[in-house]
Amino acid sequence: MYRVWNYVTNYSILLVVGAALALIWANVDAQSYRHFVEYPLWFNNFAGVDTAYWMENYAGNFGIDSIGDVERVITPHYLVNDVLMAFFFAVAGKEVWEAVILKNGALRGKKAATPLVATLGGMLGPVVVYLGLAYFVFGSETYDALARGWAIPTATDIAFSYLVGRIVFGAGHPAVRFLLLLAIADDAAGLIILAVFYPSGDLAPFMLLWSLAAAVAVFVLFNWLPRKLDKGNQLRIRSTWVREKLSFWPYLLAGCVSWWAFQKSGLHPALGLLPIVPTLPHADRAFGIFSEAEQYLTDLLNHTQNLLKHPVEIILFLFGFLNAGVEFGAIGAPTWAVLAGLLTGKPAGIFLFGWLAAGPMRLGLPAGMRMADLLVIGCVAAIGFTVSLFVASVAFPTGQIQDAAKMGALFSFGAALLAIIVGKLTGVRKQGG
Template sequence: MYRVWTFLTNYSLLLIIGAVIALVWANIDAEGYHHFVEFVIWDHAPIGHYHHGHRTLTLHYLVNDVLMALFFAIAAKEVWEAVILKNGSLRGKKAATPLFATAGGMFGPIAVYLGLAALLGSDTYNAVANGWAIPTATDIAFSYLVGRLVFGAGHPAVRFLLLLAIADDAVGLIILAVFYPSGELAPVWLLFSFGAALLVYVLFNWLPRTLDRGNQARPNSTWVRKKLHFLPYLVGGCASWYGFMMSGLHPALGLLPIVPTIPHADRAFGIFSGAEAYLTDLLNQIEHALKHPVEVILFFFGLLNAGVEFSSIGDATWLVLAGLLVGKPVGILIFGWVAAVPLRLGIPQGMRIVDLVVIGCVAAIGFTVSLFVASVAFDAGPVQDAAKMGALFSFAAALVSFAAGKVFKVEKQSV
C-alpha cells in the first residue's frame, strides 16, 4: 500500500482524482457542487474574500489562497536552489539553452493565444485577453512523468525538460505576482512581508552562524535548530502571507519571501533527485515533511477548481489548447534552435534539435498552474469555466508527446 501511495503522490495523481470527481459532480449536480465550493467556513473573518466591508473565509479561499501557498513555496524552493546553490541547475552555460527554450515556451503560447483571439474578433479578444498567461504554464510533475515515459529515464532530454520546467515556474511566479493581483494594491504591506522575512533570517539564521564563527561545535546554531526547529519560519511565513493578502498580491505567493531565509544545503542535486532524501538541512527537511500534505492539498485544489460543466466549452477552451499544443512546441523549437545553433550555446550531448519539438509537446501539459491562473485571470463565469476546460484538456499533450516521439524516432534511454 505504501508503494501505491508513494506513486500516487510522487506524480500528483491525487490531483487528477480530485479533478475527475469535480468534473463528474459538476455535470451531475452543478448547484450542489458550487454550493460545496463556496461553503462559508467563517463570516466576518480576519482573512478571506473582502466584500461588503468584511472578509469571508470560504472553502475555496482556504484551499486556493491559503493552503496552495505551501505548493508554491515548494516550487519556489526548487527555483531558489537551482539559481543560488553550487551546481544549481539554472547556473552557468549549461542552463543557457534551456532558458532560451523557456522564453520560447512563454512567447509562443502568448502569441498563438492572443493572435487567434484577435482573429475571432474584438468582442472575443476583449473577453479572453486577460487569460494570456494560462497557456504559458508547465506542470513539472506530470511533464516529468510523461518525459520519462517518452524519452526514458536516462535520456538527456529529461534533464533539459526539468530545467525548462523549473525556469518556467520561476517566470510563472513573477507573472502571477505582477499581472494578477487579488485586489487593490497596497504596496506598503509588502514591507511587512519582507520585513518579517528579513527579521527571521537575521535572528535565526545569520546571527547564530555569526556567533559560531570559528567554533566547530556551533553551539548557537545547534540550539536554534534543536529547540526551535521550523517554528520561527512558521511564524515568519504566517506574517509574510498576511502581508501579501493585505498588499493585494495573490496570497498564494505569500511564503515566497520566507523560502530564501531558511538554512539550506550547500549544493543542489536537482528536482526529484533521490540524493535529496538524505540531506539534513532545514529547507529540505521542511520540503520532505510537506510533500504528502501538499499532495492532499492538490487533491482538494482539483476538487474545488476543476468542476466545469462540459457545456462551458467555448472560445477560451480552444485558445488555451492552441497556445499549449501549438505555441509551446513551436516556441521551444525556435528559441532552442536559435540558442543552440546561431548563438552556438549547444544542446546536451545525446540530444538532437528535433527532440526540442517532443520536449515542447511534453511541456504543453499545463494542468495545475494553468488551472490556477485560469481561476485568477477571470471572474467566475462562462469564460473562466471555458478556460479551465482548456487547462484540463491539456492532458491531451501527453498523447501528442507519445505520437511525436514515434514520428521523430526518439530512442528511449534507461538510466
C-alpha cells in the same frame, strides 16, 4: 537515490483523483458542487473573499440576505487557493531558489542557457497563439473578453510533464533533464507573472515592507546570528540549539506575517511564503531538481520540504477537487484559445527559441540530444494543468469564461498523446537509466 520518479508521481496521483472527482460531480449536479466550493466557512474582517462580491454571486444559494458589518468570508475555494496553495508554491520556490543560488544549481552556468532561452520561447509562443486566435478568429469582442487570460497557456506542469517525458524518452535520455530545467524555469517565470499581472486586489506595495521585515528578522535572528556566534566553534552549540529546539517554527510565524502582507498589498497571497523560503538554512550541495536524494539532507530547508511532502499532496488533491469541477457544456472560445496556445504555441516557441540558442547563439544542446527532440519536449511541456488551472481561477471571475478556460487547461492532457506521436515520428530512442 537520485531519481525524481517517486517524488512527482506522489504529487500527481492525488491531484488527478481530485480533478476527476470534481469533473464527475460538476457534471452530475453542478449546483451542489458550486454550493460546496463556495460554502461560507467563516465571516470575518481578516481574510477571505470580499463579502460584497460573495453576497452578489453566492449568497442567494444559501438563503442569506444580510451578514452585518463584515468585510470578508472564507470559503473552501479561498482556503485552498489563497491559503493552502502557498505551501505548494513554497515547495516550487524552494527548487527555483536552490537551482539559482547553489554552486551546482541546475539553473546556473552554460548548461542551463539553452533551456532558459527555450523557456522564453515556450512562454511567448502560447501568448501569441492565444491572443492571435482570440482576435483574428473569434473577433475583437471575444478578444476583449479573453485578453486577461493570456498567461493561462504559458504554464508547464512539472510533475505531469516529467511523467510523460519519461514515457517518451526513457529515464536516461538527456532530454528529460532538459525538460525539467525548462519546467522549473517556466514555473519561476509563472510566479513572477502571477505577482505582477494578477493582483488579488487594489495594490498597496508599501504593505510588502512587512513581508520584507519578517524575512530579514527571521534570517538575522535564527540563521545568521547563531552561525555568527558559533564562528570558530566546531560544536556549533547555538546553531544546533536553534535547529533542534526551534526548528521551522520561527519561519512559519514569519511566513504568516508575509502571507498577511501579501494579502494586504493586493498581490496574490498564495505567493506569500516565497520571501521566507530563502531565509531558511540550506545545504551547499545541489542534487538536482526535485531529487529524491534531498530527503537525506539534514539542513532545515530540505527538512521542512520533507515535512511538507504529504500535506502538499493533500493540498493538491483539494486544489484539483475545488478547481477542476467544470461542466462539459462550458466548452467555448476560451477553451480552444487556451488549448491552441498550449498545443501549438508551446511546441513552436520551444523549438524555435531552442534552435536559436543551440545554433545561431552557439549555446549547444546536451550530449546525446538532437534538435528534433526540442519539438518533442515542446509537446510534452504543453501539459499546463495545475498552474494553468490556478491562473485561470485568478484571471477571470467565476462564470462561463473561467470555466471554459479551465476546460482548456484540463484538455491539455492531450499533449501527452501528441508528444508520444511526435516522438515516434521523429525517431526518439528511449534510453534507460
